[in-house]
Amino acid sequence: MRSTSIKLSHLQVRVFVFLIAILQYTVVVSQNREKLIEEIHVILQNEIDQSNIPGAVILLKQGNEEIYKKAFGYAYLKDFAKQRVDTPEKTTIHHLYDLASLTKVVGTTTSIMLLVDKGSIDLNDPVSKYIEGFDTDEKKDITIRHLLTHTAGLYEWYPFYYFTDTRQNVYKIISKLPLKYPVGESRHYSDLGFMLLGEIIENVSQLPLDEFMQRYIFNPLQMENTSYNPLTKRLASSIAATSHGNPFEKRMIRDSTLGFTIDSIHPDKWNKWRKYTLKGEVNDGNTWYANNGISGHAGLFSTAEDLQKLIDMLMNGGKTENGSFISESTIHQFLTQDQFNNGLGWVMDPKSAYLKNVPEGSYGHTGFTGTSIVVIPKYDFSIILLINRQNMGLLPNKVYYNVNPIREKIITQVLTYCSQ
Numbered sequence: 001m002r003s004t005s006i007k008l009s010h011l012q013v014r015v016f017v018f019l020i021a022i023l024q025y026t027v028v029v030s031q032n033r034e035k036l037i038e039e040i041h042v043i044l045q046n047e048i049d050q051s052n053i054p055g056a057v058i059l060l061k062q063g064n065e066e067i068y069k070k071a072f073g074y075a076y077l078k079d080f081a082k083q084r085v086d087t088p089e090k091t092t093i094h095h096l097y098d099l100a101s102l103t104k105v106v107g108t109t110t111s112i113m114l115l116v117d118k119g120s121i122d123l124n125d126p127v128s129k130y131i132e133g134f135d136t137d138e139k140k141d142i143t144i145r146h147l148l149t150h151t152a153g154l155y156e157w158y159p160f161y162y163f164t165d166t167r168q169n170v171y172k173i174i175s176k177l178p179l180k181y182p183v184g185e186s187r188h189y190s191d192l193g194f195m196l197l198g199e200i201i202e203n204v205s206q207l208p209l210d211e212f213m214q215r216y217i218f219n220p221l222q223m224e225n226t227s228y229n230p231l232t233k234r235l236a237s238s239i240a241a242t243s244h245g246n247p248f249e250k251r252m253i254r255d256s257t258l259g260f261t262i263d264s265i266h267p268d269k270w271n272k273w274r275k276y277t278l279k280g281e282v283n284d285g286n287t288w289y290a291n292n293g294i295s296g297h298a299g300l301f302s303t304a305e306d307l308q309k310l311i312d313m314l315m316n317g318g319k320t321e322n323g324s325f326i327s328e329s330t331i332h333q334f335l336t337q338d339q340f341n342n343g344l345g346w347v348m349d350p351k352s353a354y355l356k357n358v359p360e361g362s363y364g365h366t367g368f369t370g371t372s373i374v375v376i377p378k379y380d381f382s383i384i385l386l387i388n389r390q391n392m393g394l395l396p397n398k399v400y401y402n403v404n405p406i407r408e409k410i411i412t413q414v415l416t417y418c419s420q
Helices: 002-049 102-118 144-148 167-176 191-205 209-218 247-254 285-291 304-315 328-334 404-418
Strands: 055-062 065-078 084-090 300-302 363-366 371-376 381-387
Touching: 002 055, 002 065, 002 404, 055 304, 055 404, 102 144, 102 191, 102 209, 102 300, 102 304, 102 328, 102 363, 102 371, 144 191, 167 191, 167 285, 191 209, 191 285, 304 371, 304 381, 371 404, 381 404
Parallel strands: none
Antiparallel strands: 055 065, 055 381, 065 084, 363 371, 371 381
């Protein structure tokens, strides 16, 4: 009996030591998390206190656990005269944000992924297979892959609203524009390529772009607060305000130092600029003025929680609680770095300002309005940051406040937390 008693005592000691170790580990993890939350709170609150940004929503998630979800500041702070409104609208986690170029990955890239996964298209298909006017000697070698990787040689930007207010005419104009760079030889970020991807989605599916996304992405993933033109839907209650008209885009037409002026276009030829603060209307001029609010490169509005549903699907190998949404092999295909260190649609180049020092395999994207997504598969971690920076108006140097340093600071804190 004594021998048995001694053995039990040894076992009890071991269990006790093990439990103490678990407790200590839990305390350390909790302390590290509290420190991460505190650091990020300080970063964002300081930016608001210094009147650099009006507000923000952040959502950090690791595995199945939300680490931090919080709304800061105001969703609507300044009016068209750039004066503080009488009753600023406080930001909530439920506010919709103009995603701007996050549309390229959230909507358009995901749509192309689905069509590839289904076998409806091939990444190496020539664009001419789906769009008229691309079977010329200059453009016949452009493929869907080139559009996704910004290597098609297209103009980075073009003010289509100077010539048309319909999507079909936009596509025709793109087909007639000369290429700016040789096909496939270099990467030049282009809105035009994703406009064309939108047309390919429509032509292949025989559905309007917004209807395809709603039916095959947003509904299955239960992204109930994601859409184009939210003012026409029940989503209109809480939307973060963005710019006061389109002052920066107006400058792009006139200021040659920005690199977007076109000699054949006189700035005064068109003058239908919006003269009010945008709240629920897409900021992007080409999307609003020439595409009725719907395009492959911009136009979607969404919330942080909805975006997280899409990211969860990608991080779970295409699976959701309702089954397989897309194959893991297709996701891998789109999230493999190419010769320019980027994925298909998604940015993966560690030289990008918002991906500095992230582990290999990380990916993300940004939107001009101040939105961003960063995913770090190595740590099973995602960062969704929505900022409506444009509502503060242009700075004295006629640009919007640069939020990349905010993104970098947050990523630095996240990497520190994950490596502990």
